[in-house]
Amino acid sequence: MTDTYFTIGMAGHIDHGKTTLTKALTNVDTDRLKEEKERGISIELGYAPLKTENGAHVSIVDVPGHERFIRQMIAGVAGIDLVVLVVAADEGVMPQTEEHLEILQFLGIEQCIVAITKIDRVDEVMLELVTEDIRERLEGTIFDGAPYVLVDSVSGKGIEELKKTIFNQLKNVKFRDAYGSFRLPIDQVFTVQGQGTVVRGTIYEGVVQKGSQLTLLPKGHKVKARQLQVHHEEQEQARAGQRTAINLGGVDKDEISRGDVLVASDHFLVTDTIDVALQLINETFSPIKQRAPVKVHVGTSEVMGKIVFFDRNELEQTNEEVLCQIRLDEEVVVRRGDRFILRRPTPVETLGGGWVIQPRGGKYRFGEETITMLQEMKEGTPDDLVEDVLAKQILLDVKQLIQQTSLDEGLLRETVAKGITEERIVEVSAGKYSLSKTFIKLKDEVLERLHAYHEEFPMRIGMSKAELVQTFSSAYPKPFIEYTLDKLAELNEVRKAEQYMALGNFEPHLPKQWKTRMEGIITAIEKDGVQVKKWEEYTGGTPIPKADISEMTAYLLHTKQAYRFMEDTLVHRSAVEAAVAKLQAETEVEFGLKEAKDTLDLSRKYLIPFLELLDQLGVTTRAQDKRRWAEKDGR
Incomplete structure (x- = not known):
C-alpha cells in the first residue's frame, strides 16, 4: 500500500461520538469553530490525519450529523473511500443514521466499518440488542456483512482494534486515479492573513504541483497554486485521495464558492443538463411530478433544478432504476460516472441518488425511444x-x-x-x-x-x-x-x-431531349468557319428554352469545342484550327496584318477578332504591328 492515499468518513447521528472517536484515532480535535465548541456539535467538515505503519496516507473526515447540516455531510463524504458508521450503544440506529446510510449507498461507497461507541454506558444485553438492530438495518444493503468494532473513545478501549480493521479494509479499496486530469471539488474557502485565498477539498483524480496553473470552474478563472498543504504540512505536490489545502493566487475569496472545482486541464465540461440513472430510497414518499423542483448534490455542489422524465409523468417509490434528466438552474462540473444525491427542497427529504450517464444531456422526445437510447448509453x-x-x-x-x-x-x-x-x-x-x-x-x-x-x-x-x-x-x-x-x-x-x-x-x-437540335446548331457554326453570324441567329427560332441555350453556350466554351470570337459570336474550334493551319503554311515566323488578310481573305470585321483570339490562345504573340508564331518561334 506504499504511496496510496485514502479518505475515511465518520458518519452517523448527531452526538453519537464521531468527533470524539476521530480525536481518539488521530489525537486531533476536529471541532474547530467557536459555535461547534459551544453547542457540542459539528457544523463544518473536520479533517485529521491517521498515522499508519504500512505506507498508506489516510485522512479522516468528521462530517456533521445534524439534519440541518446535511449539505456539509454530503460534501464531506463525496470524496471518501471508506466509511466508519458510528452508532452510539445507548441509542442505536437513529433517523440521521438512516439518512446517512442512504446517502452513502447512493454515492457508491462500498467499504464500511460499524463502530459502536459509548459501550461503557450500557450492559452486555443492551449491547447485543443494539448490534442486532444494526445488523438487521444493514441486511440486504451494500454494507451487509460489514465488520463491527466496539469502542469507548474516552478510555481508548477498542481503538487499536478499530485502527487494525480500518487498515485491513483499505486493502480492498481501489485507490483513486493519480494519472487522470487533476480535479478537486472545493468544500471549504477561507483566507489566511498574509497568504490570501485558501481552498480545501479531497482530490478526486490526478496530481497537482506547487506552482501549477489551474482553472476554477464553472467560472473559468485562471489561478495559480502558490502553496500546497496536506494536514498543515507544506508539500510540493498532492495526489488523488489526499485531503489538500491550496493557497491560490489570482482570485479573491468572494469569487469562490463551495461546489466550485479546480482543474488542471480543459478535459472537464461545464453543464446545466445531465442525463442520470436514478435509484430511489427504500421507503414511501410523495410522488415526484414531471419537471418538479429538486435539489441536486454532486461533488461538493448543491444546485436546484427540475427533473424530467421520458417514460412517465409522475414518479412513485420503486426499486427499479429510473433513467431521466435533471435540468439545473446553475452550471456544474461533472463527468460520466460521478455520483449525485437527489433531495426534495420542500418538505426537505432525501429522494434518492445515482450516477451521471451523460454530462451534457440534450433535448429528447418523450417516449421509449429516448429510454432505449439512455439505456444503451448507460451500458x-x-x-x-x-x-x-x-x-x-x-x-x-x-x-x-x-x-x-x-x-x-x-x-x-x-x-x-x-x-x-x-x-x-x-x-x-x-x-x-x-x-x-x-x-x-x-x-x-x-x-x-x-x-x-x-x-x-x-x-x-x-x-x-x-x-x-x-x-x-x-x-x-x-x-x-x-x-x-x-x-x-x-x-x-x-x-x-x-x-x-x-x-x-x-x-x-448534350441533353437527350435537345441533342439533335443542338447538334444542328453546332454543325451550322462549324460550317460557317471563321465568318460566323451572331450566336442568336443560330439559336433563335428553335424550341430549345433560353436556359438550355445558355447552358449549351457554357458547355461549348468549357469543353473548348468553341471559342468566344466576338461579344455576340462563337467560332467552332475546327474552324479556328483550319484557319491557323492555312495561315501558318503561308507565312514565316513573323507576319503582319496584310499577310493574314491576303491569306485568309477576311474582312477586318473578322480578321482582327481572329488574330486577337490567337493571341489569347497563345498560338501567336504580338509585338507592335507584327505577330510571331509561338510554335515556329520555339523551333
Whole structure:
C-alpha cells in the first residue's frame, strides 16, 4: 500500500461520538469553530490525519450529523473511500443514521466499518440488542456483512482494534486515479492573513504541483497554486485521495464558492443538463411530478433544478432504476460516472441518488425511444461511448472526446487508436476524429448529389465545390466535408476541375431531349468557319428554352469545342484550327496584318477578332504591328 492515499468518513447521528472517536484515532480535535465548541456539535467538515505503519496516507473526515447540516455531510463524504458508521450503544440506529446510510449507498461507497461507541454506558444485553438492530438495518444493503468494532473513545478501549480493521479494509479499496486530469471539488474557502485565498477539498483524480496553473470552474478563472498543504504540512505536490489545502493566487475569496472545482486541464465540461440513472430510497414518499423542483448534490455542489422524465409523468417509490434528466438552474462540473444525491427542497427529504450517464444531456422526445437510447448509453463500453458521441457530434478532437465521454486521456487515446485500426474511426485531420460510417454516409450523399446535379445540368463540367460544401454544411462540419471530398478524389470517385467537382466517370454532354437540335446548331457554326453570324441567329427560332441555350453556350466554351470570337459570336474550334493551319503554311515566323488578310481573305470585321483570339490562345504573340508564331518561334 506504499504511496496510496485514502479518505475515511465518520458518519452517523448527531452526538453519537464521531468527533470524539476521530480525536481518539488521530489525537486531533476536529471541532474547530467557536459555535461547534459551544453547542457540542459539528457544523463544518473536520479533517485529521491517521498515522499508519504500512505506507498508506489516510485522512479522516468528521462530517456533521445534524439534519440541518446535511449539505456539509454530503460534501464531506463525496470524496471518501471508506466509511466508519458510528452508532452510539445507548441509542442505536437513529433517523440521521438512516439518512446517512442512504446517502452513502447512493454515492457508491462500498467499504464500511460499524463502530459502536459509548459501550461503557450500557450492559452486555443492551449491547447485543443494539448490534442486532444494526445488523438487521444493514441486511440486504451494500454494507451487509460489514465488520463491527466496539469502542469507548474516552478510555481508548477498542481503538487499536478499530485502527487494525480500518487498515485491513483499505486493502480492498481501489485507490483513486493519480494519472487522470487533476480535479478537486472545493468544500471549504477561507483566507489566511498574509497568504490570501485558501481552498480545501479531497482530490478526486490526478496530481497537482506547487506552482501549477489551474482553472476554477464553472467560472473559468485562471489561478495559480502558490502553496500546497496536506494536514498543515507544506508539500510540493498532492495526489488523488489526499485531503489538500491550496493557497491560490489570482482570485479573491468572494469569487469562490463551495461546489466550485479546480482543474488542471480543459478535459472537464461545464453543464446545466445531465442525463442520470436514478435509484430511489427504500421507503414511501410523495410522488415526484414531471419537471418538479429538486435539489441536486454532486461533488461538493448543491444546485436546484427540475427533473424530467421520458417514460412517465409522475414518479412513485420503486426499486427499479429510473433513467431521466435533471435540468439545473446553475452550471456544474461533472463527468460520466460521478455520483449525485437527489433531495426534495420542500418538505426537505432525501429522494434518492445515482450516477451521471451523460454530462451534457440534450433535448429528447418523450417516449421509449429516448429510454432505449439512455439505456444503451448507460451500458456502453469505452468503444460505445466514443462512437455514440461521434455519431452525434460528427467531428471532435481529443479534448472534446474526453469532455463528452468522461474517459481519461490514456484510455480515450487507446480507444480511438483501436477504432482507427479496426476502421471504425477515421482521423479527419491532426487530432480530429469521426466515424467511418459517417464518412461512408456523407460519401454516398455526395455521390448521389453529384449524380442528380449531372442529370439536371448534363452540359456543365461539374458542380461548384463551394456550392457542394454549402449543400451539406448544415448537417456536417466543413472540415469533415472537405476531408470526404479529398478522399473521394483520391479514390477517383470524383474529379476536381478548377473550382468544380464531378463524378469520376462523368463527361459533359448534350441533353437527350435537345441533342439533335443542338447538334444542328453546332454543325451550322462549324460550317460557317471563321465568318460566323451572331450566336442568336443560330439559336433563335428553335424550341430549345433560353436556359438550355445558355447552358449549351457554357458547355461549348468549357469543353473548348468553341471559342468566344466576338461579344455576340462563337467560332467552332475546327474552324479556328483550319484557319491557323492555312495561315501558318503561308507565312514565316513573323507576319503582319496584310499577310493574314491576303491569306485568309477576311474582312477586318473578322480578321482582327481572329488574330486577337490567337493571341489569347497563345498560338501567336504580338509585338507592335507584327505577330510571331509561338510554335515556329520555339523551333
